[in-house]
Amino acid sequence: xxxxxxxxxxxxxARILFVLLIAAFGAWGIGNVLPDILGSDHSAARxxxxxxxxxxxxxxxxxxxxxxxxxxxxxxxxTPQMRMMVAEQAAARLVAxxxxxxxxxxxxxxxPNADVQREAFAMPAFQDASHHFSRTQFDQLLHANGLSExxxxxxMQAQIIRNQLLxxxxxxxxxxxxxxxxxxxxxxxxxxxQLVQLPFAAATPPSPPAAEVLQRWYKNHPKEFSAPExxxxxxxxxxxxxxxxxxxxxxxxxxAAYQRMVENAPQTAExxxxxxxxxxxxxxxxxxxxxxxxxxxxAAVQKAASAADATALELPNITASDLPSAALxxxxxxxxxxxxxxxxxxxxxxxxxxxxxxxxPGGAAETYAQAAPKLRDxxxxxxxxxxxxxxxxxxxxxLAGRTPLExxxxxxxxxxxxxxxDESGMTEQGQPAPIPGTSAVRQAVVTQAFKQGVHQPAxxxxxxxxxYFALTVDGITPATxxxxxxxxxxxxxxxxxxxxxxxxxxxxxxxLDAMKGGRTLQGVADPLGLQVTTTPPVTRDGQPPAGxxxxxxxxxxxxxQGESTMIETPDGFVVAQLSGIDTPKPGSDPxxxxxxxxxxxxxxxxxxxxxxxxVVTARxxxxxxxxxxxxxxxx
Numbered sequence: 076x077x078x079x080x081x082x083x084x085x086x087x088x089a090r091i092l093f094v095l096l097i098a099a100f101g102a103w104g105i106g107n108v109l110p111d112i113l114g115s116d117h118s119a120a121r122x123x124x125x126x127x128x129x130x131x132x133x134x135x136x137x138x139x140x141x142x143x144x145x146x147x148x149x150x151x152x153x154t155p156q157m158r159m160m161v162a163e164q165a166a167a168r169l170v171a172x173x174x175x176x177x178x179x180x181x182x183x184x185x186x187p188n189a190d191v192q193r194e195a196f197a198m199p200a201f202q203d204a205s206h207h208f209s210r211t212q213f214d215q216l217l218h219a220n221g222l223s224e225x226x227x228x229x230x231m232q233a234q235i236i237r238n239q240l241l242x243x244x245x246x247x248x249x250x251x252x253x254x255x256x257x258x259x260x261x262x263x264x265x266x267x268x269q270l271v272q273l274p275f276a277a278a279t280p281p282s283p284p285a286a287e288v289l290q291r292w293y294k295n296h297p298k299e300f301s302a303p304e305x306x307x308x309x310x311x312x313x314x315x316x317x318x319x320x321x322x323x324x325x326x327x328x329x330x331a332a333y334q335r336m337v338e339n340a341p342q343t344a345e346x347x348x349x350x351x352x353x354x355x356x357x358x359x360x361x362x363x364x365x366x367x368x369x370x371x372x373x374a375a376v377q378k379a380a381s382a383a384d385a386t387a388l389e390l391p392n393i394t395a396s397d398l399p400s401a402a403l404x405x406x407x408x409x410x411x412x413x414x415x416x417x418x419x420x421x422x423x424x425x426x427x428x429x430x431x432x433x434x435x436p437g438g439a440a441e442t443y444a445q446a447a448p449k450l451r452d453x454x455x456x457x458x459x460x461x462x463x464x465x466x467x468x469x470x471x472x473x474l475a476g477r478t479p480l481e482x483x484x485x486x487x488x489x490x491x492x493x494x495x496x497d498e499s500g501m502t503e504q505g506q507p508a509p510i511p512g513t514s515a516v517r518q519a520v521v522t523q524a525f526k527q528g529v530h531q532p533a534x535x536x537x538x539x540x541x542x543y544f545a546l547t548v549d550g551i552t553p554a555t556x557x558x559x560x561x562x563x564x565x566x567x568x569x570x571x572x573x574x575x576x577x578x579x580x581x582x583x584x585x586x587l588d589a590m591k592g593g594r595t596l597q598g599v600a601d602p603l604g605l606q607v608t609t610t611p612p613v614t615r616d617g618q619p620p621a622g623x624x625x626x627x628x629x630x631x632x633x634x635x636q637g638e639s640t641m642i643e644t645p646d647g648f649v650v651a652q653l654s655g656i657d658t659p660k661p662g663s664d665p666x667x668x669x670x671x672x673x674x675x676x677x678x679x680x681x682x683x684x685x686x687x688x689x690v691v692t693a694r695x696x697x698x699x700x701x702x703x704x705x706x707x708x709x710x
Contacts, residue, residue: 119703120166122173123695127166129703135165136707145537152526155710162708166699171688174695176233179240186235188228195231204453205335215461244687250675259671260658265612266631267655269596270623271605273583274647278575283567292570293559299569300562303497305552308524309480310492313470314512314542315459317490322455322462332450333443344394348433349407352376353425354385360418360426367415367428385425386662392435399665403427460541462488467543471535474545480533495552498525515539524548583641583648590639596652612657624649 118126139161144153153161195201196208200216203209217227283289293300350373354360363383367376373389380387390397398404403421410416410431417428466487473483483489490511500508500521510517519538524546533545559566582603589599600607611620615632619625627649630640634653641650661668 117703118700119707120170120697120699122170122692122697123177125173125177127169127173129707131169132162132166132704133707135169136162139165141537145539155708158710159705159708162704163699166704170697170699171692172233172237174692174697175237175240175688177695178691179236182240184236184239186232186239188232191228191232191235194235195228203332203335204450204457205332207332207335209457211461212457215464219464241684241687244684245680248676248680248683250672250679255668255672255675256661258675259661259668262615262671263664263667264632264656264658265614266653266657267612268610268627268631268651268653270608270610271586271596271600271650272608272647273579273605273650275572275575275579276646278578280571281574284570289563289566289570290559293562293566296569297556300565301554301556303499304554305495305497305503306524306548307495307550307552308493308546308548310510310520310524310544310546311480311483312490312492312511312516312520312542312544313463313466313487314490314516314540314544315456315463316513316540316542317511318459318462318488319452319455321488322458324451324454324458328454329447329450330443332454333446336446336450343437344396345408345437346392346394346435347407347431348389348391349393349410349429349431350376350387350389351403351407351427351429352380352385352387353421353427354380354383354418355425357418357420357426359383359385360428364415364417364428367430373430388663388665390666392433393666397666399669400424407431463541463543467535470543470545474533474535477532480545480547496521496524512538512542513540516542516544520544520546579648580643583650586650587639587641590650590652596639596650609654612655627651 117129119129119132120127140153140158143157143161147153196213201208201213203212214224217224222230352360352363352367354363363376363379363385366379371379377387393407395404395408398407400422402419403424406416406419406421406427407429410429412431412434415428415430418426419429421427469484470487470489480491492508492510494508495503496508498521500510500517502508508517508521510520516538519536523536523544527546527548529548529551531548533547535543535545538544586596586599586603590596597607608622610623613619613623613628613631615628619628624642624644626644627640627642630642631651631653634640636653636656639650639652641648643649
């Protein structure tokens with residue numbers, strides 16, 4: 076029987092049967108086993124054969140989630156969808172770092188331990204008030220982040236090696252000249268306009284209306300005549316600004332900090348203001364120098380430079396490093412003040428003639444008497460930050476035990492407040508609530524108060540500026556409309572202001588329509604007895620000159636020459652007609668032009684670095700375990 080069976084194995088019917096059996100196992104048996112085998116890899120992600128553990132992603136996720144919660148005003152503002160997005164971003168960041176680290180390793184990049192330690196200890200986060208490395212601050216920050224010194228230095232070493240690779244990519248990036256010129260022209264273009272002001276104060280107020288009109292106005296604008304919602308809160312704040320008041324700083328510590336400051340602080344660089352003309356030829360420079368030394372003023376020198384195709388520059392309060400060439404910097408900072416100097420060779424740029432109009436000598440460090448109060452405050456706050464870090468766990472434990480805010484331990488140094496505030500942080504008496512801390516802390520407290528439920532248990536909030544706070548909302552006084560009799564004069568003033576505003580808007584609209592019909596602003600304004608003024612040159616992003624409303628800048632740069640617009644300001648309406656457009660040439664501001672080139676190159680380098688990191692990551696064939704990421708993102 077066995078012999079017959081063996082012989083049958085070589086027949087085609089038997090072979091077909093085995094193929095069907097294998098297919099059946101694939102569909103029913105092996106198919107159920109493979110997921111278990113493939114799913115046995117519990118890593119969060121794999122990059123080029125290297126595994127990223129769930130713990131690493133969990134740590135990165137918690138750090139990024141904390142930052143997101145602070146930006147949104149509290150952990151309760153983070154939705155499940157946001158948590159998932161943050162978890163995916165944390166995993167993607169670790170995947171990219173791993174891919175870049177693998178490429179750096181293949182290239183043989185290294186960072187010696189001594190260099191890693193030196194760079195780590197020079198980080199600003201570990202510096203004391205005198206910019207000197209503080210071992211105490213170093214240990215405290217590492218402990219707060221759950222890191223040992225060895226772990227931190229290992230992370231630093233990886234980052235330094237990573238930066239070697241990325242910096243080599245960035246170093247190859249330059250900003251194309253065409254781009255720099257276009258952006259320079261866009262950012263530095265100036266415009267002038269003619270303006271007519273139509274102030275509300277100049278309009279004739281209407282006669283008071285009938286009582287029925289005012290009562291209808293009162294009913295139609297309830298928000299104007301309502302008292303705001305107030306929330307009664309109990310608040311405690313653990314703040315370095317409060318604790319620093321009681322920190323005693325020995326005189327010896329202040330003197331030691333001052334000594335370190337003197338040793339490490341750079342001297343203030345000398346500054347000079349200079350008028351300079353750069354000519355293409357020595358002969359042209361000599362002619363300008365002769366005219367200048369002969370008594371010509373700067374305006375005449377500028378005209379002469381323009382006629383000779385030379386560049387005339389005014390450079391106020393510059394240091395040597397601000398000048399575009401070493402030759403020009405040396406000449407400017409060796410030249411005597413108020414004396415025409417030159418011609419001086421400026422290399423390929425031509426020949427320079429200059430006059431130093433002002434000199435601000437370089438200065439030494441502050442005296443001890445000047446620096447001591449600031450050093451004392453800085454040391455006290457630094458030590459207060461350490462006290463906050465020491466006490467925050469005790470505060471957290473007390474709140475977790477549902478200890479009422481009024482009964483929290485008195486040795487924590489908490490600042491306490493009880494009272495009513497509105498959404499702008501004002502009390503019912505119209506005064507700013509005495510919330511301790513900076514304006515950022517104040518805003519964080521008010522925001523929390525108006526999103527927290529009444530009698531909701533207090534939870535510890537990690538606020539701005541190393542501050543922690545907790546509060547309870549003890550009650551709410553809803554916004555209520557005030558009785559008509561109590562606000563009758565306010566209603567009349569509101570109605571009158573609205574009529575005046577409407578009258579001036581109609582007048583401005585009529586003027587604008589007339590100008591669109593072909594009339595000039597002067598031609599429209601004269602019959603109305605309105606004064607026309609001309610603005611100084613304004614730029615897109617700069618602070619507007621006095622008399623030019625901020626909200627006029629945008630519309631002006633959207634007009635063609637001769638076109639008009641109107642805007643409303645808090646004081647009235649403004650009708651404007653664009654009268655001039657000036658686009659400067661790069662040669663008129665070589666310092667600013669070079670600074671823009673450097674800024675654009677840095678932005679392009681950021682983009683190139685991101686592209687490079689994306690390509691390196693894609694080539695590493697990363698695989699992210701979505702099930703693990705979803706588990707990490709769960710509350």
